[in-house]
Amino acid sequence: MRVAIVGPAYPYKGGGAQHTTELAHRLAALGHDAVIESWRAQYPSFLYPGQQTISAPEGRPFPGIRRDLDWRRPDGWVRCGRRLRRADLVVLTLLSPVQVPAYLGVLYGLRRGTPVVALCHNVLPHERKPYDAPLVKALLRRVDRVLAHSEEQAGLARDLASAPVRVAALPPHLPTTAEARPGGGVRHRLLFFGMVRPYKGLDLLLRALARVPGVSLTVAGEFWGGLDETRALIAELGLGERVELRPGYVPADDLPALFGDADALVLPYRSATASQNAWLGHEHGLPVIATRVGALADHVTDGVDGLLVEPGSAEALTEAITRFYAEGEPERLRQGVKAVDPDPYWATYAEALLSAEA
Structure with missing residues (x-):
């Protein structure tokens, strides 16, 4: 045909x-x-x-x-x-x-x-x-x-x-990259990856992060509407020392180092259809904290290779991050991560x- x-x-x-x-x-x-x-x-x-x-x-x-x-x-x-x-x-x-x-x-x-x-x-x-x-x-x-x-x-x-x-x-349909698996202990750093748009819930994640001391966040990706609103929220929440912004498209060759510096990938989407990012996190050895929207919940097994929370709630994300960083939990969830076939x-x-x- x-x-x-x-x-x-x-x-x-x-x-x-x-x-x-x-x-x-x-x-x-x-x-x-x-x-x-x-x-x-x-x-x-x-x-x-x-x-x-x-x-x-x-x-x-x-x-x-x-x-x-x-x-x-x-x-x-x-x-x-x-x-x-x-x-x-x-x-x-x-x-x-x-x-x-x-x-x-x-x-x-x-x-x-x-x-x-x-x-x-x-x-x-x-x-x-x-x-x-x-x-x-x-x-x-x-x-x-x-x-x-x-x-x-x-x-x-x-x-x-x-x-x-x-x-x-x-x-x-994941980009071809060198294999990288996180190691070397818990870094107390989370990753938000991909294009930043309102429906992806970065603002909710930042508000949750402000309630969990001692945890940092890297935000890597293109900002659809510019950086001003995000920078203002970071300043309002007093997160300037804990949030690293890496604006711009991330080439595939940079993904192993980016994912290797984090303990978990966070997908705090308000809504979603289908996303490759949960699989991308697992491909790089990371547990995924995701909301129960679209197909995200199909790609994460709650309590096995990540955590699932209800969408639209900074409080739910706060609880999930706190639960993730319980003693021994990052290592246990990391062991449950398997690359997708x-x-x-x-x-x-x-x-x-x-x-x-x-």
Whole structure:
């Protein structure tokens, strides 16, 4: 089967690009003729204030990539659709409603001649704008199938789509790094990693940290709305000596040292769909303290390889951090951490993506 995936790939960074690339590799390994139609310019910079591309790949680049799509060139969207008429299946990777106009152009070029799956990393954004739902609805009512990464997301999709909606858990697609396992005793340092946005709950973690003396925090990642608000909260809480800010995208080669300096990764999200970060923490030997939202709770076994707390509560995070640092607990939880085996996840995911059955 010839499968065309329309989505970001290197030099774009982050989980979306890593997922697109790994999906193409997995389909090729199953004997399919996989190609990627990627972007030359995916978003206007004012809609995505972070760093969009990187200079070195964070895994195996996929050889069959075309990088012609440009958000400023509708004619290129239609040409892409015409090229993909030769495919047996087209996969439109939806990361943001901003992509929808281009995908509608691709569908116009296809002219309904090829089955199309909308692969939804997020059906709707965590922080929504008035135009998000109408745009996504316009897309999901024009495709043949929809693949969502959780039952919650599938429910959103069914409200917007007329096509069948299937669910498959997001499989591991972690960047390739040197192995690093924490050691050398308890550091009394936690890690918050990834892009900082309101729904990820860094403010709640900072308020919790202020109530637990003797514990420090590293915050590493891009700040979506700038640093001013976070710096002001750190100052208000008197945490200036205990919080290290490392703003900016963290290359894969820097992850082992970053994770190796912490006792646990903390994911204090207010909401979530699917995230690789719990797996990423476990891959680097760290227990994970996470909220019970989205798929996070599926990736952490409470009391075995991390701790789970209710979302939206600084008090719950305070209790979890205190419980984590009980005598002998960091070492015990670290011993329970196991790296994830991605193969079973990808086998199930590929079957769900390729199956024409609802």
